[in-house]
Amino acid sequence: MRRIRVWAIFLLAFKLLYVNCSTTCPLACLCHTLNGKKQVRCEAGGTTLSQKFISNSDRDIAVLFISGSKDNLNTFNLSTAIFQSTSFEEVHLSFSSLNYLPDSIFSPVSNTLRVLNLSSNNFQDIQKEVFLGLSRLTHLHLDGNILTSLTLSAFSYLSSLKVLTLSSNLISDVIQENAPLDNLEFLDLSFNLIGDPVGPQSTLSQIFFTNMPMLTVLNLTSNNVRSLPWEALDRHNRQLSELYLGYNKLQTIQPYQLSVLHSLKRVSLRGNPLRFISDEAFRGLHLDFLDLSGLPASVLDADLFVGARIKELDVSNMKLHAFRQETFRPIAANLQALNVSENRGLRVHSGMFRQFTSLKRLFMTHMPTSTLPPILGDNHNVIEELHLSHNGLVHLPDGLFPSLPNLRRLNLSHNRLQRVPHLAELKEIREIDLSGNRLAFLSEETIKAFSQSTSLLRSLKLTENPWDCDCKRVAPLRRWVSLGFDSFGRETVCMDAEGKINCPVCSLPASLRGTPINNISADALSSCDSDL
Known part of the structure; x- marks a missing residue:
């Protein structure tokens, strides 16, 4: 009886192994089930995706993930019918020289596809017909291509789109048009050329933000943006809670630009050539995080933080020489994290952080000081x-x-x-x-x-x-x-x-x-x- 039981356990284990390592799993790929979804993951590079690849794979695969590296590109031979008889919920096709997609190529999976990742390929432009029928798609990733222009109408079929990432392209031309993206919550345009003076468009226009009422995160880090249509953001994007503008060409922040965006929680202005930030620029805002790193020390006016509440503040690498108590007094009681690193000329003295009675995290690195005075004063119990x-x-x-x-x-x-x-x-x-x-x-x-x-x-x-x-x-x-x-x-x-x-x-x-x-x-x- 024991021998029968042992064989039964062996057969059960073999069956489970067969489920997770299907005989139809493509060579050099990993096939497994995660969170109830069957996946094919080919991450080493050098994979050829073709009709044969799809035909030899299980029919009930939910996630297709093919990645690689710049040194070991994949080959994607994508015919119009390649996704016939599949039910993919996620398709990730990265690291190839792919520069063209047939119209309606994803229509066979229009009822199931939720995530489409086409990052790190060679697309110069993508026509909207490629996305025909994808009304249930929620995430689209086009990072790391060579797109030179952004046309919002290209995404007009994607009525359920929540996340759109276009980071690390060559986008300088933002076509001024009105295209509905009513459910878009996250837009990443970082590391592009938007605002480039040699480009056709020096900044983003008001019409660009007209039909994004649910937008909560806007990332424009590392572009050449000199200004934003603040009135349009106030009028059309009342849900905006995270705004990343680091490493652009902003020179001033005028009154009632940031402060009218009452839902803001995280703001980054780091690395801009800002000459002026108006008094009370953050009045009325309750920020979880404000990044002023790399700005000139002159922007820290005595009334800068009046009327604001800030939990985490980064004033690193601002060439500070003095830590003026009056500047930080309006936010001192609520500040929980402070970064003053890389201010090599900053005089470190006793009690300089005494007024920050709620401070839990302090970053003071890359500063040439051989001794450490009692910088926290008596308010050290919460650190x-x-x-x-x-x-x-x-x-x-x-x-x-x-x-x-x-x-x-x-x-x-x-x-x-x-x-x-x-x-x-x-x-x-x-x-x-x-x-x-x-x-x-x-x-x-x-x-x-x-x-x-x-x-x-x-x-x-x-x-x-x-x-x-x-x-x-x-x-x-x-x-x-x-x-x-x-x-x-x-x-x-x-x-x-x-x-x-x-x-x-x-x-x-x-x-x-x-x-x-x-x-x-x-x-x-x-x-x-x-x-x-």
């Missing part, structure tokens, strides 16, 4: 993340960590620290990065605290330090990382972002130079007092 990498720090105040009871993430990488005092007092800490410093050892007190089962620490990066593997100094650390994964020591200290083991390496003594700490033999430390 959860502190990022201080690439600063040249050689000393930390003894009272820094005991005053941060809720700290969860600490980044002190790439400084010049020889010791980090009182780490063991960080009871809520989850992640610590001390890589790229001048640490020769970690105190036994610290290792003992973090190796306890009650410790919340999950990542402690210690690489790129000159570790002294003298037995008394390295023994506690070596014991921790050698206990295996039951104690999480090796996982905590040595596992990198890719899941590979990369332990700290000895610098001294010469006999152990270049040896990962976890590879030090017990015999080499036999004279240590610690019991390994």
Whole structure:
């Protein structure tokens, strides 16, 4: 009876294996079921998609995903009837020299197709007849082609379209026409040439935004836009909540341009040659995130933030020399994250962030300061993340960590620290990065605290330090990382972002130079007092 039961289990396992690895799966592709949908994924490149490929595949495949790389392109031989007798819900065809699609090619899957990804091909233009019948399509991706113009009427058949991405093309000509995209929520036109002075259209016109009433995200990053039709955005796009205008040619933000877009939650103006932002430019806005990185310091007028509420603010790389309290006072009580990195001339002084009583995350990196004064003042109990990498720090105040009871993430990488005092007092800490410093050892007190089962620490990066593997100094650390994964020591200290083991390496003594700490033999430390 047991033998019959074993054979039954074997046959069931074989049947399941057959379902997931169909004999009709194309060569060099992976066929499996995910979330109840059968998929064919060919991601290595060099795949030829033809009528034969489709005919040899299962009829009930929901997702067709063919990708590759610039060095290993695919070949797509797409006839008018290639999708006959299929029921694809998603079609992803990327990385090929494909530059033409027959009219109505997707009509056979018009009742099922929801996602169409044609990114990283060679399209210069696409006619609207290609999309004939795709009234149920919700996502269209045309990124990474060589499209030179944008004609909204090309998408007029896509009445259910919610997401349209056209990033990284060569679009400079935006045809001024009125085409209904009544359900469009997400439009990505980043990394194009819109607004190029040599192009036929210097900016986006009012008519462009007329029929996008549901638009919530507009990404125009890295174009040459000098202005926007603010009145049209106010009139027709009342749902707009995310506006990304970084790295364009904007020179001014006038009164009642941004502030009338009352649904805005995330705004990026980074990297523009802005000479002027009007007083109270953000009045009435309750922003989750505002990015002013790379703008000239002169735009931070004393009344800039009057009437606004902002949770996260990026003022990095603005060539700030002084941190004027009056400028930030209107938003100080509600600010939860602040980035002042890369302001190399900024004078760091005691209490400079004292007024930010709700601050949870502080980024202050790439700033040449060798010491760290008590920058938080008395308002330190809510800080959860502190990022201080690439600063040249050689000393930390003894009272820094005991005053941060809720700290969860600490980044002190790439400084010049020889010791980090009182780490063991960080009871809520989850992640610590001390890589790229001048640490020769970690105190036994610290290792003992973090190796306890009650410790919340999950990542402690210690690489790129000159570790002294003298037995008394390295023994506690070596014991921790050698206990295996039951104690999480090796996982905590040595596992990198890719899941590979990369332990700290000895610098001294010469006999152990270049040896990962976890590879030090017990015999080499036999004279240590610690019991390994």
